[in-house]
Amino acid sequence: EADIYQxxxxxxxxxxxxxTLECSQxxxxxxxYWYQQDPGMELHLIHYSYGVNSTEKxxxxxxxxxxxxxxEHFPLTLESARPSHTSQYLCASxxxxxxxxxxxxxxxxxxxxx
Amino acid sequence: xxxIEQNSEALNIQEGKTATLTCNYTNYSPAYLQWYRQDPGxxxxxxxxxxxxxxxxxxxxxKVTFDTTLKQSLFHITASQPADSATYLCxxxxxxxxxxxxxxxxxxxxxxx
Numbered sequence: 001e002a003d004i005y006q007x008x009x010x011x012x013x014x015x016x017x018x019x020t021l022e023c024s025q026x027x028x029x030x031x032x033y034w035y036q037q038d039p040g041m042e043l044h045l046i047h048y049s050y051g052v053n054s055t056e057k058x059x060x061x062x063x064x065x066x067x068x069x070x071x072e073h074f075p076l077t078l079e080s081a082r083p084s085h086t087s088q089y090l091c092a093s094x095x096x097x098x099x100x101x102x103x104x105x106x107x108x109x110x111x112x113x114x
Numbered sequence: 115x116x117x118i119e120q121n122s123e124a125l126n127i128q129e130g131k132t133a134t135l136t137c138n139y140t141n142y143s144p145a146y147l148q149w150y151r152q153d154p155g156x157x158x159x160x161x162x163x164x165x166x167x168x169x170x171x172x173x174x175x176x177k178v179t180f181d182t183t184l185k186q187s188l189f190h191i192t193a194s195q196p197a198d199s200a201t202y203l204c205x206x207x208x209x210x211x212x213x214x215x216x217x218x219x220x221x222x223x224x225x226x227x
Contacts, residue, residue: 031213042118043158043203043217050213059214090157101146101207103215105157 003027006091006106013081014114021076021109023091032074033103035090036060043090049074050096081113116141118218120204126224127194135189135221137204145210147180147187150203152220158203162189165210194225 004025013019025032030051035043035058045058049068063085064078074093078085088110092103119138127133137147145166150158164171164180164187171178177190191198201220208214 035217040219042219045214045216048213059216092157101163101210102148102160103150103158105159108155108157110155 004091004093004104004106006089006109008109009107010110010112012112012114015080015082017081017113019078019081019111021089021091021111023074023076023106024072025074025093025104026072027093027095027104028071029093029104030071030096031094032068033092033094034058034064034066034074034076035092036062037088037090037108039088047076081111083113086111086113116216118142118204118206118216120202120218120221122219122221124222124224126226129195129225129227131194133191133194133198133223133225135202135223137187137189137218139185139206142185142206142208142216143182144206144208146207147178148205148207148215149176149178149187149189150205150217152201152203154201161202191223194223196225196227199223199225 007022032049034047037043044060046062047066049055090108091106117140148163149161152158162178164178175192179188201222203220205215205217
C-alpha cells in the first residue's frame with residue numbers, strides 16, 4: 001500500500017468559495033504531482049514539484065495553485081471555485097531515481113462546485 | 115500532436131480466458147511505457163513498466179509487450195478472474211524519469227463467471 005493521503009475525499013461547495021485539497025506522503029519522495037481526471041477521461045497533469053520550493057505547471061492549464069514548503073506536503077488551492085472546476089483531483093509522488101519510475105497515487109479528491 | 119489511443123469500449127471476457135488490451139500512440143517516442151489499474155473512484159495503481167529497448171515484460175499473470183516500430187503496447191492478463199475487472203491505463207514517459215507521464219483514457223475490463 002502506498003503511503004500517500006488526500007483529504008477531503010469528497011467536497012461539495014458553492015461557487016466563489018476558496019478550497020484547499022490536501023496531499024501528504026510519508027515515503028520521503030521528492031517528486032509530487034497533481035492530476036485532474038473527469039469521468040471516463042484520461043488523467044491530465046496540472047502541477048508538479050521536484051522538491052521543496054519547486055513547483056511547475058503541467059500540460060493542462062489550471063486556475064489552481066500549489067505550494068511545496070515541506071517535502072511531505074503538496075496542497076492544491078482554488079481561490080474562487082467555479083462549476084467548471086468540478087472534477088476528480090489525484091495527487092501522486094515518485095522516487096527521484098526510481099528504477100521502475102512508477103507513480104504512487106492517493107485515493108483522490110472528488111470536487112463538486114454548485 | 116501527441117496522441118494515445120486505448121479501446122474506449124469495454125472488454126468483456128469469461129473467467130479463465132486471456133484478456134488482451136491495446137495501447138497505440140502517435141507522434142511520440144516514449145522511453146518507457148507503464149500500465150496502471152484503476153478501480154472506480156480510486157487512484158491508479160502501478161502494474162508494470164517496459165523500456166523502449168525491451169520487447170516483453172512479465173509479472174505473475176501479467177505480460178506487456180512493446181513494439182516501437184508499430185507504436186503499440188499490448189497488455190495481457192492470463193487466467194483472468196472477476197477480481198481483474200477494472201480500468202487499465204497505459205502511460206507514456208518520454209524521458210524515462212516519470213516526471214511528465216501522459217495517460218491514455220483507459221480500457222474497462224469486465225471478467226464474468
